[in-house]
Amino acid sequence: MKKDDCTCTQNSSPFWSGGFSRRRFLQIAGTSLMASYFPDVLNAGLLESATTAAPLLQNSAKNCLLIFLAGGISQVDTFDLKEGSWTPPALAPATAGSVRWPQGLFPKIGQHLDQLALIRSGLAWAAVHPLAQKWAQIARNPSGATGGIAPHIGSVVALEAQLHRRSTDVLPGFVALNGTVAGAGYFPASNGPFAVQAAQSGLAALTHPDGASRLTKRWNLLNALDDARKSGELGSDSADMADYYDEGKALIDSPDVNALFTFSSEERTRYGASVIGDSLIVARNLLAADKGTRFVQVTDTNWDHHSNIYGTTGISLLTKGKAFDDALGALLSDMSTRNGSTPGKTLLDETLVVVLGEFGRTVGPITPNGGRDHYLRMSVMLAGGGVRGRRVIGRTNADGSAVAEFGWSANRDVRPEDITATMYSALGIDYTTVRHDDPLNRGFEYVPFAKDGTYSPVKELF
């Protein structure tokens, strides 16, 4: 058997923490998953005809930054703090207005509570990593009717943003740092996530290994020799590729663009000198540049704390939390002081920041393994893009095991679909849109069942 020779991390999904055995995966997969996909009130009749609920579009943001805490951040130690004998002193809970905040874990983020909103009545659909991550990123059941063709939320945003693209918009509409679990789906590939690994020296994809002048020489020779680029004799797909080459070359040649991906050691240190820190620097730069990027996803892994959750070394909530706090704290500071593209607005005003994982973690005392396991109840943290600070949507009971108040007009759990509708509404995208250009010829909903009001934006955030 290979379980003990680190093939867990090698062979597991990149979003599982080290030490998590396959057995645990199945155990978790086999239990706690009887979440009802369709609430009791729904019957098949509703599938047949939908009355259109007038969509509520906030139109308060230009951009969206999704920070995806892969593995599932523990909500009862962070955004929905529940204190007990298990709470390590390092969390240092403190009262801040109406919330208890883990001031020891998130001191820097805690300085921005005036700008932060929390949803505590969130509920994931599945406690399985790949399924729940995909669900959150495509806003529907991956095993459902359109699961196989659905684009990432960011691709929808990129496609919609095409309508407003200016000649100065040279960057891809959707950029993803550290991976996504969905791509462009059936949308044109140009709306897919443009993959970036943040590095101080810049974006490898934009750097010719043999030097810029060498590339220029080669580029000139290529265009001199390659008749097919002028004649189109190899068909329309090849003509598209020729266009992509030209667009790519423009990115390579633009000093402005390259500058967006580089940063100084000083800056790096300020953001905590970590993967998440580097990634948020680049995310900030891309959005601040206002060159066409409208949706950025930054994935941060290793939040799957089945064990060592309160450890002071290794992968733990405390070590991950410190890095996250340094990074997000710096980001919120920067974004709230930088000018946006509209006079009088900051970059944070124009950017909806959404922080979540694919599900939550078990409540109460920690497990015999020293951690918390998968749990459907979860929290979401939001800022910017019109979101009102110090707003808490929903309330759970004393230990967090059940919801006490949903906290919004829909009076039910907040689902990934609702979060997506919220993002689209903030960006001025009609979340009830049904496209009729899908390969199934069935119709593709931006948010399934949004047309009949089954899912909707959490307007109480605004």
Place this chain on the structure above:
Amino acid sequence: MRALVALLALLTSFVAAAQDCTYDPARVAGPRQVMRRLSQTAEAVAPSSSHRRTSTAPAPPKYPIRNFIDTEVFGLMERDGIAWTSISSDEEFLRRVTVDLTGQIPDAATVRAFLADTSADKREHAIDRLLHSEEYVDRWTLWLGDLVQNVQSASNTILFEEGRDPYYFWMRDSIRANKPYDQMVREMLATDGGSFHDGPANYVVRQWQNNGPIQDTYDNLSAHSGEKFLGVTINCLSCHNGLGHLEQVNPSLVKRTRQEFWRNAAFFAQITLKNANSDDDYEWKVGTNPAGSYQLNTTSGNKTVRAPTQQQSSPVLPAFLLTGETPKDGENRRVAYARMLTAHPQFARATVNYLWKEIFGMGLVEPADNFDLTAQDTQPTHPALLAHLAEWFAASGYDIRALLRLMVNSSAYQLSSRYTPGAWQESYTRYYARHYPRRMLSESVLDAVARATNVPISIRVPLIEEPFTRAMALPDTREPFVPQRTPNPYKTILDTFGRGDRDTNARTREGSIAQALEMLNDPVITTRVKTRIDTLLASTHDPGAIADELYLATLSRKPKDAERAAAIAYLQDGDLKANAEDLQFVLINRLEFLFN
């Protein structure tokens, strides 16, 4: 003088051969409908009168009718007045057929030998050589692996490498041995065993639904087998009837009901699927419980409520969706389903259509997963051809190698990808008036870079001893499967060229800016360029020889005279090594490297 006589004799014999062309419009079978049902992706075809050749346009060249594919394809173009292009050159043909059958480009020595070969049947011999190569096994294992989504883990299930690998090796062995495809499908549908030992048992494991009742798994099996083995997307019926939903999706499913879907799924309701769930034993055991049944008693999971109605009591008894046939007395349900499915003509039709699509770029029915069973005279672009191919395939014993051989030997396949009769219209695409150029698959791109530069790749896959030297041979589309930010030099290029994840992200040949950046800036390419030139310059400094070798190895052809002159001029202008590297780099970035 003697040489001239010999040459004349040779030319005369060629002319004579051309006059042997046996094209005869009367041999085109069957009447045609003038109006055709439009496929999703092809543009509208104007009424045929606007495509009639004028009397001043030259007649398109005649080609040997090699088999009934040519009869039908050229026949339809004749009928509709579509001019077809010239036949491919030897260079164009060899590269294309090598890529299409094996996923690899031919190496320079093979190209040279083929060009020098004067035998009349050299194309047929090249085809047979390719069909019996190990690289052929790579390519069609990849095809089947995509079709059944063999992957280590997915959003709904997990095979583990220990399951994925035997499944992969079973596919390779079956394809190498040319096992009848119907037998392969029956094995996938009906094998009981341990997933780490009995490869095809992983078909069932792949469809396990990890977040719902077991009926969701039975539904997945019914839906997947319907889609991929019968070419009909029946998944919609797993939640609701066709009426009121599928009118725009598939007219042949409008009158079908959810109950019928359940009856189809009931064939899978005696499966047992167990996992001991321990660190020492996590193999899936696929078995049969003769007392199992499809109960209508679910209120959660991934489908709408399952409950008995007046029309359908619980449990649901099995009946094959396409025929209503039920299992024989005492017959194992999955064996029964496998028997019925593979015997049904739609199995052959769907399969030949999938394979046709791989070779010709678009299916005779598009989308290939969505046959309208009530419109088989009009939905296919060539209805008689599809019918004939399906019958032929079934009669051959579902012989994949033979079918591929038939297709690539046709003149229709061997038409050039350049269109010379006039201005190309996209509406000609569905006539196969040219071989429509398309981008190589992701794995082929990486393998082509390695082969052109003669610097192999090496990818280690855990649990498999030998490292992989061809990306086309990788056991799934997520290898190398590395944790976040662990560098693997091959992962970026493979993922960027769209090989998909065999889960919810389908493989695509679509382009992107990221792909262009890969071709320009990936060190996987630039380091190989350097190594390649170092080696080449050790054997020659002659610019002409360098140009020839680079063209042959990279683009599978000799440089045209103007290209050769330009290359020589470039090579001689300054540092030979740097210039040769530039030339090699540029040839890899020419559009015809990726598109053929």
